[in-house]
Amino acid sequence: MKTLSILPYCIIALFIALQGHAENQLVTYPAPKGAALNDDFTVRARIPGGEWQEVSPYLIKVDEVKDTKHHVEEASMASFDMSGTVEVSVTYNRGKIETAKVRPLSYQITPRIEENKIIFTLDQPRNLSVEVNNDIFHNLHLFANPVETEKPDPKDKDVIYFGPGIHQLKENKLEIPSGKTVYVAGGAVLMGQLLVENVRDVRIMGRGIIDHTVKMGIHLANARNIYVEGLYTTQCATGGCDSVTIRNLKSISYYGWGDGMNVFASNNVLYDGVFCRNSDDCTTVYATRKGFKGGCKNITMQNSTLWADVAHPIFIGLHSETEDFEVIENLKYINIDILDHKEKQVDYQGCLAINAGDNNLIRKVRFENIRIENFRQGQLVNLRIFYNKKYCTAPGMGIEDVLFKDISYTGENAEISIIAGYNEERKVKNIRFQNLRINGQLIYDEMPGKPAWYKTSDMCRFFIGEHVEDVTFTK
Structure with missing residues (x-):
């Protein structure tokens, strides 16, 4: 009788646990061969209790002004998709960690320092800057995206699909016609501009990258009804x-x-x-x-x-x-x-x-x-x-x-x-x-x-x- 009396509660608890587990999702995208990476940081993420997954840190560049002179500095950028709760581990490979910040400060993310690692937990997608020893010019830009709910069919005639890999665009740009969806998958790097000019009803989507060397990576000109989502660009x-x-x-x-x-x-x-x-x-x-x-x-x-x-x-x-x-x-x-x-x-x-x-x-x-x-x-x-x-x-x-x-x-x-x-x-x-x-x-x-x-x-x-x-x- 006692076993029967607690059975419904066990079933409910199991359902809640499974539901919570289903809500925790983590999607990572390995960098393609030949992509410019930065080894200042080693980045990993996992669902709590799960296996750590590698997150590729790309090389990007930022501008530091000192004494009115501009200096180009090399920083890092990494991204993954998530829902629910995800743990993040960032290993600093340039030396000892004295201090660590995760900004914006309004998110109140307090990282834990373990030797040369920074560990923190995210409970929702965030766009972050991870900064070691107050260095804002060699920091890690970490983009935790929401999990994609809509991916176009690569076989659809109205879809221009870029899968994982490095893609050199003809004449360094793609002129997108009206009515088209451009999808740049995670792990894809475009070498060239996406140009939306004198058209309408265009979508640009995905988790990919327009390389940091491409000025004006996305340009919208004299266009109508345009949707752009999820990419990294200049x-x-x-x-x-x-x-x-x-x-x-x-x-x-x-x-x-x-x-x-x-x-x-x-x-x-x-x-x-x-x-x-x-x-x-x-x-x-x-x-x-x-x-x-x-x-x-x-x-x-x-x-x-x-x-x-x-x-x-x-x-x-x-x-x-x-x-x-x-x-x-x-x-x-x-x-x-x-x-x-x-x-x-x-x-x-x-x-x-x-x-x-x-x-x-x-x-x-x-x-x-x-x-x-x-x-x-x-x-x-x-x-x-x-x-x-x-x-x-x-x-x-x-x-x-x-x-x-x-x-x-x-x-x-x-x-x-x-x-x-x-x-x-x-x-x-x-x-x-x-x-x-x-x-x-x-x-x-x-x-x-x-x-x-x-x-x-x-x-x-x-x-x-x-x-x-x-x-x-x-x-």
Whole structure:
């Protein structure tokens, strides 16, 4: 009788255990023969209690600026797919581990150090930087992707399929026709650009790599209804497009003008879960530029990680068609970690930067739930209407209706942020800071300890200049 009474509970427990085991998945992709690898790290992963699997560490390059000079450094990149819980082991092959970090810090991943190994557990897909002894230029970029739920049939006539191996593209590029799906499998390396130009209804998917030597690895131009997901590349620009979704794409560049994910004169663009580490601006929104004409509207970046080795993590405005008074509007940046910002030139500083030029009007911009780590050099916020004669033919028309909500900065390197208009006709208006925290301190108009004769902006080291109206700081 006792055995019968506990049998149902044993069956339930077994079902739960099997279900949990089924949810834990790990997929690795061996690097193809001849691929450029980096032996700074040995990377392994496993389902808890299972066998360790090797994860190939590729060679990539990043840009270090020292004393205004650019130096190309060799870093590492590895990736796998996962669901449930996965353990990761990273062996450091360059010497002794004194300290180790796994960033973004907001993920609260505390690695365990065992001699020359770093061990930690992931309970969901993440895009990470693993850093030993505070070395951010020879680090491991570790991309734990979600397990693929959709793989196209290689035999489908509308599928261009690249299996594992190194693929040299004819004339160093592939021009993708309308209606096609390009699938780059894990373990595949493309030597050449994926070009989506004057077409529609194109998908680019997979877990493969566009080699780090290929500038502008993915280029979207005058296209409509485009979906890009899962690959590693150097850059991905979107110009003259409508209805674009870019999801879980990784962009790392090291050369001059190495912007990560530009938007030029495009509408209805969504970035979701992307990772950018770039040798120029990580992500920009411009109006007329590079032969693409018109304003921009409905641009969203969410659930993403940005790292600017040079220039801005987020930059809006600057370029436009002076005679057309173009508008950039309805922009959202939500749930973002900013890992670094390094820019000595004051004109090009700002983690969250809006600079209006060329008679453009920038309005209805929302920055929300953004965590900014201790960057090396620059400003937290830069909102200016200016006449930058190097790039513009006129000052901007205005910046209006900008919300900064739930923004935090932890660090000591931020220089004075700037908010400034141009003249009485070209103003910055209606700027709201809600729950702004600097090193844990909440900045708001009635904050305790603020002398009555201080501006609230003095408490966070923001300079609010002339031709600026209605700047508020609230809880």
